[in-house]
Every structure is written in structure tokens, then in C-alpha cells.
Amino acid sequence: MKNLISVVGPTGIGKTKLAIDLAKHFNTEIVSCDSRQFFKEMKIGTASPSEEELAEATHHFIGNLSVEDYYSIGQYEEDALQKLNELFKNYNTVILVGGSMMYEKAIIEGLNDLPEADAENQEKLQKLLEQEGIEKLQKIVKDLDPEYAEVVDIHNHRRLLRAIDVIWQTNKKYSEQIAVSQDSRDFNVIRIGIEAPREELYDRINRRVDIMMEKGLLDEVKGLEKFKGLTALNTVGYSELFKYFDGEWDLDFAVSEIKKNSRRYAKRQLTWYRRADDIHYLQLGYSQQDFENLILWIDDQFQK
Template sequence: MKNLISIIGTTGIGKTKLSLALAQHFKTEILSCDSRQFFQEMKIGTATPTAAELSEAPHHFIGHLSVKDYYSIGQFEKDATAKLQQLFSTKDTLIMVGGSMMYEKAIIEGLNDLPEADYQNQQKLEGLMNTHGIEALQNLLESLDPEYFSTVDRENPRRLLRAIDVIWQTGKSYTENISTSVKKRDFNVYRIGITAPREIIYERINRRVDLMMQAGLLQEAESLLPYRHLVPLQTVGYTELFRYFDGEWTLDFAVEEIKKNSRRFAKRQLTWYRKETNIHWVSFENPVEESLSLLHNLNIKPEQ
């Protein structure tokens, strides 16, 4: 059996660094399941690996799309599983990395057979949002499925619309709809999570946002203003700066909101991962050595 090592953890915890170390150790390649890093125009705000980091190991699903492209989680599952099969023809072990929980789930478990979008439901929900704002969708989803609401990206209207539509169509919560594993993969999956005290996670997030601003996040967001209505840009780091450009917020306030919303996302990631039972946790202080020791004990070794 082939092996997929999936590296997970909160935003800013050090997943990229660990993935590079493991890829070099196993002389293998890396697939990203970070849905925000798919888009080539959003390098700074999504903490896409640098050119130097990308040169350390072959990467897939990083910057392969434009924000103008439509790309669904279903398309990703199809493309990524095909890429895995191709790479497994020459590699025994591959690395996957990313903090997009549903995208990781799509690869390691497969997507559930959810109904197609219902046009009337979509129209009704879009009308609700246009009249009462995204808060109306947030409140509705929280009342219908508080468990999924605790982990969903609440600032992403597409995720909210989709979940409510599925609930209305099936009569079951979105959590129930996605809870069952649907596909048996023909490779082993080993999930390694990087853990740290919450105050360390938050401190790292705050520092990372400051570094993004120094690296030119403001200019990147300004260049994307013509595309602000597109789904990829309905995300932390961009929506806040768009409000600065609109004159609603000062720049300092917008940056503090990016930090706050990034910390909220990390909290949702922690909530999601806490429910998972098959994660091998390693410390943020010594992730490479702990991961290599763990994988050695699982009898996963570099190819000769």
C-alpha cells in the first residue's frame, strides 16, 4: 500500500516548514489542499510558499488557478486523486498539506453524495443576504446546524448558502450529511497535526499578519479590487482591506480585523480537529524530529 502523509494544523503553525522537511526526507512531492493557495493572484494574503520554498520540493495545486476561474471542492477531489494515482506510480510516500478542513476530508475520505444546488433555494437565500446581509445567513445556519456553524468559514457566503440549501433539501443537518465516510481509498493515510498552546497560535497569527503587510498585502489587495465580488476574494485578509479602500475603516483597524478574523478561523480549525480521532499530534517546538520518529515507528521509511 502507498502512503499519504497529511499535515494539518491551524493557520500560521508551521505546516509548510514541516511539509518541506518530510518531502526532502522521503525524496517525494507535495500536494496542497489549502483552497486559498490555489489562486495565483493571492500569494501574500494566503501565505503561499515562497519561490525558495517551492524550489525545495515539487509542489502541486499551488497557484494553478486564477481568481476568475470557477473551481469546486468536487473538481479538486477529482483532480487531486488523479494526481495522487499518477505520482504513486513512482513514489511510495507523498505529502499533503493545508488547513482547509473539507478539502483534506475530500481527499482522505471522499465527498458525500450531496444534492445539486436547488435554484429556488439559492435565489431565496441570495435575496435574504442582499436584504439583510450575510448575518442573516449566519443566523439561519446556526439555528439549523450549530455544530457545522462552529467550524464553517462564516465570512464565505457560498459555504453558508450551500449548507442551508442541502439542509432544506435533505431534511438532515449538514453535519449528518457529511459525517459518513463514502470512499475507501487505495492508499494509507497518516495525519500529522502540529499543536501549540492557544496563546502561541494567536501570537504567531498576529506576527504573520504584520509580516504580510510588510510584504505588500495592501498593494496585492488593491490590485484585486476589480475582482472583489468573486468567491475566492470573500476571505480573510482581503475583505477587511476592501473596507479600508471603501473609506469605511482606517488601515490600522482593518489590520486588527484581519488578525481577529484569522484568530477566529484558527479557533474553528481547532474545533474541527478536536473531533477527529486519527490525528498524530506533534509539538510546534520540535515537529520535524517528532514526525520522523512517529513515521519510523509506523514503519514508513524513505525509498532506497
């Protein structure tokens, strides 16, 4: 069985270093699932691995696109799985790293081709919820999809709304649709996270923004001004500085907004990862001994 070690965690926590440490230990290569680091013109503002870091281990999907390229998460899933299949011919273990939650999910589970929310259905269900309570939604799910009713958090109205909406749109059970791609992965996944006290994480994020500015983020963004309408540039570190160039904000305020928005993004990532029960955590600033213990733990998880 082949093994994929996925290194996850919020922005600024040190995933690149851990991924490189693991790649060197297992003498393997790294696949990035950081959707902002795909773009070669955005090295500084996305904290892409440095030349030195890239030289320490072979990385894939770093700086492989231009901001002018259209690239979807579905396309990434296809490309990254193809790359993993190639890598697994030479290696038993490959490292995945990045904080783009949905991109990691696309690799380890697969994207479910579920329809977007239907506004009419949502409205109808919202009314039912308000008038007849969550019990009504629970009953509908139990009637339409008893299997899903067994596993869903029955008190989470958003999950119930989503399931009913999808069932109404597709005339198929929700449980069947979300199970489709789960079993199409023929590799074992081990998820490793890095954690730190929130204050410490926020300090790191603030410092990292200052370092980006010292490294020339302002010039990088200035050079991309003509592309500011593109989706790739509608992101933290770029949209704030475009406002500075437009004369809307002064520079100090723009930089403080980058810090604030980066911390907000980290908070969303923490919430996402906290919901998972399969992440093995390492503390920020781990020692050599901690790393060796992690390797022992990983060896135990491997499905030989």
C-alpha cells in the same frame, strides 16, 4: 500499499515547513489542499509557500488558478485524486498539506453527494424536537436507519436532524449514503498535526499578519480591487482591506480585523481537528529528535 501523509493544523502553525521536511525525508512531492493558495494572484495574503520553499520540494495545486476561474471542491477532489494516482506511480509515499478542512476530507474520504438541508423538513423536525424532545428524533432514526442509530452520537440533535432530513429527501438509509465513497480510496492515510498553546498560536497569527503587510499585502489587495465581488476574494486578509480602500475603515482597524478573523478561523480549525481521533501530534518548534521519532512512528504505520 501506497501511503498518503496528511499534514493538518490551524493557520499559521507551520504546516508548510513540516510538509517540506517530510517530502525531503521521503524524497517525494507535496499536494496542497489549501483552497486559498490555488489562486496565483493571492500569494501574500494566503501565506503561499515562498519561491525558496517551492524549490525545496515539488508542490502541486499552488498558484495553479486565477481568481477569475470557477473551481469547486468536487472538481478539486477529481483533479487531486488524478494527481495522486500519477504520483503513486513514482512514489510509495506522497504528502498532503493544508488547513482547508473539507478539501482534505474530499481527498481522504471522498465527498458524499448528499442533498442540501431542506428548509421544510428542518422546520418540521425542529418543531418535533421542541414539542416531543430528542427522544422522538432518536426513535425516528432507529426506525428509519437502525445501522446509523448504532453509530451516531444519539444525543447530538443536529446529527439526528441531518440524517432524518436526508433520509426523507432520498428515501435511502443515511448509513448507506455516507458509506458510499469511504472505501474507494486505495491508499493508506496517516494524519500528522502540529499543536501549540493557544496563546502562542494567536501570537504567531498576529505576527504573520504584520509580516504580510511588510511584504506588500496592501499592494496585492489593491491590484485585486476590481475582482472584489468574486468568491475567491471574499476571504480573510482581502475583504478587510477592501473596506479600507472603500473608506469604511482606517488601516490600523482593518489590520486588527484581519488578525481577529484569522484567529477566529484558527479556532474553527482547532474545533474541527479536535473531533478527529486519528491525528498524531507534533509540538510546534519540534527538534530534530522529535522529527526522527515522528519518522519512526510513521514507518510503523506504513502498510507495506
